[in-house]
Amino acid sequence: MTVQDVRAFNRFYTGVIGALDHGRHRYAPYTLTESRVLYELAQVPHLDAADLRTLLGLDAGYLSRILNRFEDAGLIERGPSDSDPRRRRVRLTVPGREAAAVLDERARETVGALLDTVAPADRPRLAEAMRTIRDLLGEERARSGAVVLREPLPGDLGWMVQRNAALYAAEYGWNADYEGLVARIVADFAQDHDPHLERVWIAEAGGRPVGCVMCVRDDAPGTARLRLLLVEPAARGGGIGDRLVRAVIDFARGVGYRELVLWTNDVLSGARRIYQRHGFVLAAERPHRSFGKDLIGQDWRLDLHGSGV
Structure with missing residues (x-):
């Protein structure tokens, strides 16, 4: 496998997803990164900002600007971490959970539309190929301790x-x-x-x-x-x-x-x-x-x- 093979696959997959998401409707009115932040916060009752930054691999300043915007919009609330008062805990508010739910539903519809193009008999093979990619490319993340x-x-x-x-x-x-x-x-x-x-x-x-x-x-x-x-x-x-x-x-x-x-x-x-x-x-x-x-x-x-x- 060469670098060109990986880049070709990336262009192909990005094109497939983009074709199903005309006009960035799935993320509106948020950017892709903002949507990822909302999604991760919706998975657990709260996260420390430092853990969220590590989880998403974001620059501290960039994440801070996103969280400031979310706090101004009433989507999150921040306070001292339960485990370490020096850290900041981030929690979705009710409007924040509603926004995350809308984005999650759009994502489910998008992925569902993609799977509709795959014959049922071929879906196990597709799932196994996806697991293989995650297993091979996820080894470094496992070593880093990200959970x-x-x-x-x-x-x-x-x-x-x-x-x-x-x-x-x-x-x-x-x-x-x-x-x-x-x-x-x-x-x-x-x-x-x-x-x-x-x-x-x-x-x-x-x-x-x-x-x-x-x-x-x-x-x-x-x-x-x-x-x-x-x-x-x-x-x-x-x-x-x-x-x-x-x-x-x-x-x-x-x-x-x-x-x-x-x-x-x-x-x-x-x-x-x-x-x-x-x-x-x-x-x-x-x-x-x-x-x-x-x-x-x-x-x-x-x-x-x-x-x-």
């Missing part, structure tokens, strides 16, 4: 089942009963969930999933349940688990839940330390025989109104 929390893409829910089963078998010796439990949880979400009250996050680095978590409604009124927190072994130690749990807490609080609960087992010490850091309190524990092992199950709870973490 994005995003919504699940086709195939990600299956990945959640596979990786939970494989990791818990390798690390704790759990049998296929656990895979069956995870499969039911994921299937229930896929078949019937309220997108306004329930959500899945995928942590992605270098074009590959490296973690996940789920927030679903619990049986008790006003209560949400955190489920299936997982971080790949190679990605641990970088705060991904904390970011995933924080995303669930902020989401649950933002949509009006009063309490967040979870069930885990005492052998999962790393996960328990994350829950404790975020204010969860152990409510009950009891021994049980599950997944081929004798375990101690634990119920943890977080009061979303009383906790300021």
Whole structure:
């Protein structure tokens, strides 16, 4: 492959997308970069400005001008970071989320129009080619440690089942009963969930999933349940688990839940330390025989109104 091959592909792909986006209707009244900023801010309740700059590879001054314009327009609000008061947190306002939703819908329509030109039988081949490009060209990004929390893409829910089963078998010796439990949880979400009250996050680095978590409604009124927190072994130690749990807490609080609960087992010490850091309190524990092992199950709870973490 030569430089000319890459440039030729880039011209081709840019032309395809441009043909579907006459007059830049998709981004109006924002530039492409401004649209990317709105999109990333819409994926999580808030981001630090420094993380946003790294994520998008933007010059600090350029990003500052964009954020100033957004703040003047009432699309964002800024304040001290929860993790470091020296940093600035950025959060979309209600008008900001509405603007991001409009841009997202336009993008979905554009990509849908593109896929309509591809025969259904050829779409798996196209998807595999895209994954190959992301895998090969995303290695440098993976080494840089850039991690994005995003919504699940086709195939990600299956990945959640596979990786939970494989990791818990390798690390704790759990049998296929656990895979069956995870499969039911994921299937229930896929078949019937309220997108306004329930959500899945995928942590992605270098074009590959490296973690996940789920927030679903619990049986008790006003209560949400955190489920299936997982971080790949190679990605641990970088705060991904904390970011995933924080995303669930902020989401649950933002949509009006009063309490967040979870069930885990005492052998999962790393996960328990994350829950404790975020204010969860152990409510009950009891021994049980599950997944081929004798375990101690634990119920943890977080009061979303009383906790300021």
